[in-house]
Amino acid sequence: MRVICVLLIGLLFFCCNQNQEKVSKKDLKQEVETLVEPTKPEETEIYKPVPLTVNPYGQNGVPSDALVLLDGKSLSNWVHSNNGRPAEWLLNDDGSMTVKDKSGNIQTKQKFGSVQLHLEWKSPKETQGKGQGRGNSGVFLQERYEVQVLDNNNNETYVNGQVGSIYKQSIPLVKALVPTGEWNSYDIIYHAPKFNNKGEKTKSATITVLHNGILIQDYFKIKGTTEFIGWPKNKPHGKASIMLQDHGDNSRVSYRNIWVRELD
Structure with a gap:
């Protein structure tokens, strides 16, 4: 029974470390993407929402x-x-x-x-x-x-x-x-x-x-x-x-x- 508990605890720590590693890699990827400057004009173009048109001289x-x-x-x-x-x-x-x-x-x-x-x-x-x-x-x-x-x-x-x-x-x-x-x-x-x-x-x-x-x-x-x-x-x-x-x-x-x- 003691051996089984030790194995379960070890497995739990392993899974946690794996999840943390995945999160860390994901965060790192996002940080790298924000640091990479766009190379195409459409990558910085926004089309919505479209502002309301107002006649300034109504x-x-x-x-x-x-x-x-x-x-x-x-x-x-x-x-x-x-x-x-x-x-x-x-x-x-x-x-x-x-x-x-x-x-x-x-x-x-x-x-x-x-x-x-x-x-x-x-x-x-x-x-x-x-x-x-x-x-x-x-x-x-x-x-x-x-x-x-x-x-x-x-x-x-x-x-x-x-x-x-x-x-x-x-x-x-x-x-x-x-x-x-x-x-x-x-x-x-x-x-x-x-x-x-x-x-x-x-x-x-x-x-x-x-x-x-x-x-x-x-x-x-x-x-x-x-x-x-x-x-x-x-x-x-x-x-x-x-x-x-x-x-x-x-x-x-x-x-x-x-x-x-x-x-x-």
């Missing part, structure tokens, strides 16, 4: 796969943030909308995660106030993360709160404002944060911003909510609205040509 110059959030005809895609009622900002004859002072922030009915967002905005030509009190508004991604809108022409303020800043978090690379009263554009690439099932953030939100075609935020990792007072917060959340700010000081900021492409 209706009114909007990409064909984008969702128009402000069409110049109504504010039907927007509601007030504080009560969910239809937005009461002012719809202008030129198709833009203007903040109705002290009416409150407005936000999209639809909720979003990661997006490409385009919008145009302008501060009133007749300047009033100074610092944060002149032409102040803001674009909030997922209702939490603000890209600052402000008239900074001959109007200085703290640089992590100036136009194009990720409010209180990231100073813009440059100030790319047009003259007061003219239209600015923001093109924003935003990737939403991720959280695990314990509510812990596992991946920070990131944001890239072009102001009038100029890169001003370069894949910045957002630290958390953009707080007026205190440190950024990182409570877990899912998709949420795009929100536009009524700063409450008769800022009279106007918006137009707002569209979004979902990235997730």
